[in-house]
Amino acid sequence: MISSPEEAKLVLVSKAHLFKPTFPASKERMLGKQAIFFQRGEYHTKLRKLVLTAFMPETIKNKILDIESIAVSLLQSWEGKLINTFQEMKTYTFNVALLFIFGRDEVLYREDLKRCYYILEKVYNSMPMNLPGTLFHKAMKARKDLAQILAKILKLRRQMKHDFSDLLGYLMDDEEGQDDEQIADNIIGVIFAARDTTASLITWILKFLAENPSVLHAVTEEQESIIKNKVERGEDRILSWADTKKMTITKRVIQESLRVASILSFTFREAVEDVEFNGYLIPKGWKVLPLFRNIHHSRDNFCDPEKFDPSRFEVAPKANAFMPFGSGTHSCPGNELAKLEILVLIHHLTTKYRWVKLS
Template sequence: MAYIFGSISILIIAILGIKYVLMLVVKLNQWRLFTKLPPGSLGWPYIGETLQLFSQNPHDFFTTRQKRYGDVFKTHILGCPCIMLANPEAAKFVLMTKASLFKPTYPKSKERLIGSMAIFFQQGSYHAQIRKLVQASLSLDNIKPVIPKIEAMAITTLDSWANGRVVHVFHELKKFSFDVAVLSIFGELDSYYNKELKDNYVTLDKGYNSFPTMIPGTSYFKSVMARKKLGKIIKEIMEEKREKRIATRDLLGYLVNFNEDGKTLSDDQIIDNVIGVLFAAQDTTASILTWVLKYITDYPKLFEEIQGEQMEIYKSNGNGKQPLTWTQIKEMHITHRVILESLRMASIISFTYREATQDVVYNGYLIPKGWKVLPLFRNIHHNPAFYENPQTFNASRFEASSIKPHTFMPFGYGSHACPGNEVAKLLMLVFIHHLVTQFRWEVVGPQGGVEYDPFPIPQQGLPTKFFKTSDNTRLKPSTLTC
């Protein structure tokens, strides 16, 4: 009898369980019935719309679909179904308001080259702690003392160009921004280590966007090998600091000496974040500085305004005989606005990747779990609803607090916004000061084209000839079309 009652009880529990599951399925289907995917096309099976994306300017690809489908639309690119977000509210929703529901995501091949524990692959408490350390190392108190060194690097770089040869500006600026990044991360570094870091990083960088195959001799294989060497070099520098008990206030010092309630960072965590910061610091800064040079060349009146501002500082420093001060850098208001407008116009960080960690509903649209979500910063920066005549360079937009909230995101947005953006602007201001006060230049070659490497840059990296000027032979820049 007990056996019969036990069997009946199990049967009742099973029936109730099945009923609950069926009710859950019905509710889920009802919920999905009232939500829908955003409009758009997923293109062909497997390849989606990837071919269309790579056959045209990416901005044109996304803008065409925004006009057709609205500010939230779907597509399928690079093997992934994606939801594209082209308005500030949607970007804020994903990157700030509901950031915990969207994890940072990058192709595994790229993650392997930088390191899975790097700051921009992470979220939560670990990400917050690393971000805090990066910001501390780049604080005003730590950056002020190295301004003279950054200035010396800028002068050395420009002097090396001033022999009339054709300089591919972007590629040369990558060397300059790398040197500044090394200074910010390691402080004073032995020349041997400096060379080894640069040589291996250049190899890594060349294969970063190549097809990810581990066949010996391929660019990607060489990058992976260079990544391993970089790890060994950084570890040697770390061990040297530990042995000598060097408590420096650069990024490596903060990472190595981190200790919170007995919790420290592993060597792999430190190495991944050092390489991550090197990667983040180099191309973006070099790209935007290249665009600044192009814009002030294309707009003579703009050049005159910047040069006028910088010449006052130059003359007050005994015609460049004295170094720049922090106060003088803060007074470069016109130049600063030009940098901001260049950031908007060029939008070198056109979008960012996130992945939905669960089904999410935004504005009546379903964002399915596992789909990629891409806030389109460039589309927001070029939207006439937020910027009048957005295709026209107009630095006066930034004269007052006239920029609408959440519409200017040149360094990303939310907790994953670039923590080094102020340092990037500082080195740009220093570089521009010496450029416009002591040099003239001629941009040569094709004009108006854009390449993606992977960030947008002027065609061929802006081939240019530079010449040192004297105070009484100062000339305006010009362009020569071959």
């Protein structure tokens, strides 16, 4: 277990070729062996480039209006109700993920994909015992159904012969070719990566805002100021990419929430050969876990680390001490989208609603 910034960088960046990414066996079977998480070398580089194309700022900034529509619709469904925040956020992030995977056509497949995926997600970290009647067996069937749904979508798109500017389109247009199984593995993998972690982060953000009224007040003032300035300039209230650039306080809240909550607490790596590491021998096949939570909560890296204090990010943290999305070639390629969908939701939640945390 690695708990210092310098050693984490060695494993994830400097000596990354000595440590391959790995996950529990159940997760590998559910996502698919050809998903980007499990790859190394040229194939991983190619996949990462395709995924980054779908999630880079130049792409996502053109879909703010679509994200806003999803956020506003969800918030309206909460009015006057008691909600389970994490479950509602999983719905939000799932719908946003589908938007970037399938474009606006996602509404055509949303319910079928949701039905299968919600069964699948329950066994990601369970024992992979595929016995009839077990939840794992049902999840394997749901995984097969998901692949069949995706195969139908692929067949329909090939018949249409259109160019699609979404992740599925980029995977289909890969010059070296991706077969249906490879595409299915990577689509399911991206849904997994884009959904629960971001939903968990938003849940923590709302918890921290509710428990820190002065921070909530500062965020609300910043968001309302953006609206006020737009109205004074005679603009409509629809958010723009430029508006998100002005959300400095809100972005610090996101950063501090990422640090305190450490959604990605650690990551799995496996030694591909015997490795001499800082005086220790790590045998081939042994797991190595960089512990991001320990790094984020170390007094060597952050003053008063247990305190929720977004202002600490007015100054850049110590090098390699803040790795909320991992580091190196396997760092999260969708982090810009995650931050954007959070900014959009917080903007509408703080400017249009008042809410309280009950538990």
